[in-house]
Amino acid sequence: MASLLLLLLLSPLSTTAASSGAYPTIPGTMDTSFPASQDSKLIPIRREVYGDGRIFDITHRYTSDMPSMGSENGLGQFLRLPESMKNGSFANISEMKLITHTGTHVDAPGHYYDHYFDAGFDVDTLDLEVLNGPGLLIDVPRGTNITAEVMKSLHIPKGARRVLFRTENTDRRLMFKNQIDTSFVGFTTDGAKWLVDNTDIKLVGIDYLAVAAWSDLVPAHLVLLKSRVRLMQCKVIK
Ligand SMILES: *[C@@H]1O[C@H](CO)[C@@H](O)[C@H](O)[C@H]1NC(C)=O
Ligand SMILES: *[C@@H]1O[C@H](CO)[C@@H](O)[C@H](O)[C@H]1NC(C)=O
Numbered sequence: 534m535a536s537l538l539l540l541l542l543l544s545p546l547s548t549t550a551a552s553s554g555a556y557p558t559i560p561g562t563m564d565t566s567f568p569a570s571q572d573s574k575l576i577p578i579r580r581e582v583y584g585d586g587r588i589f590d591i592t593h594r595y596t597s598d599m600p601s602m603g604s605e606n607g608l609g610q611f612l613r614l615p616e617s618m619k620n621g622s623f624a625n626i627s628e629m630k631l632i633t634h635t636g637t638h639v640d641a642p643g644h645y646y647d648h649y650f651d652a653g654f655d656v657d658t659l660d661l662e663v664l665n666g667p668g669l670l671i672d673v674p675r676g677t678n679i680t681a682e683v684m685k686s687l688h689i690p691k692g693a694r695r696v697l698f699r700t701e702n703t704d705r706r707l708m709f710k711n712q713i714d715t716s717f718v719g720f721t722t723d724g725a726k727w728l729v730d731n732t733d734i735k736l737v738g739i740d741y742l743a744v745a746a747w748s749d750l751v752p753a754h755l756v757l758l759k760s761r762v763r764l765m766q767c768k769v770i771k
């Protein structure tokens with residue numbers, strides 16, 4: 534069981550940067566208190582700041598030709614307009630139908646543990662403190678899955694709780710190919726075990742649809758989801 538989720542990756546806004554305008558101006562974040570007569574100039578504020586940090590929305594865009602588990606030709610049509618003003622309806626009403634394991638998503642503990650599922654460990658039970666906050670983006674060596682040996686070689690600092698792993702999946706642009714490619718890079722079971730035993734990581738992100746390599750799909754998921762607090766965030770990193 535998984536659900537759509539927007540990951541908020543925060544980088545502290547240093548006071549000097551904020552006051553000197555060192556950050557490029559983000560369109561739509563300027564003061565928009567126009568008088569009502571200038572409605573045409575109203576620009577919505579985009580919430581690119583959260584708490585003390587700047588938000589990087591790395592959610593993958595949903596498109597009909599993005600890959601989808603269980604489909605040979607991508608997600609397909611997932612959006613339609615059952616009520617259209619063009620056809621006399623009083624409003625436009627869209628309908629979206631897609632499995633929750635689509636694109637950027639987070640795995641709930643019940644995704645691979647049926648007794649967690651039955652006990653109600655769905656995405657609502659995930660800790661927002663784990664899901665939101667500073668994250669470490671790390672490049673893994675190419676030409677290998679994420680094994681214990683690879684994990685060891687990365688020297689991820691103690692205390693790092695949220696880590697996104699950028700792999701050759703990104704180089705291969707797998708999230709932009711409609712066919713599922715089971716040769717994607719992910720965690721092997723021993724890589725997942727190493728992470729659980731040797732790091733403080735509670736949130737794992739990866740740049741394809743599953744955190745575990747295809748060959749280790751079930752056992753590596755079981756290792757990561759067992760404690761119910763170690764979540765897996767699957768996403769593409771552009
Ligand atoms: C409006 O209705 C027509 C005829 O049923 C249909 O072909 C068309 O796609 C509809 N347009 C929209 C925007 O829903
Ligand atoms: C309503 O939907 C139609 C068909 O997609 C679109 O052309 C039109 O711009 C929409 N109207 C509004 C007010 O959004």
Ligand SMILES: *[C@@H]1O[C@H](CO)[C@@H](O)[C@H](O)[C@H]1NC(C)=O
Nearest residue numbers: 676677678716718746747748
């Ligand atoms: C990663 O593992 C998959 C099997 O799950 C395999 O097809 C692929 O070749 C491996 N990738 C690398 C770079 O070793």
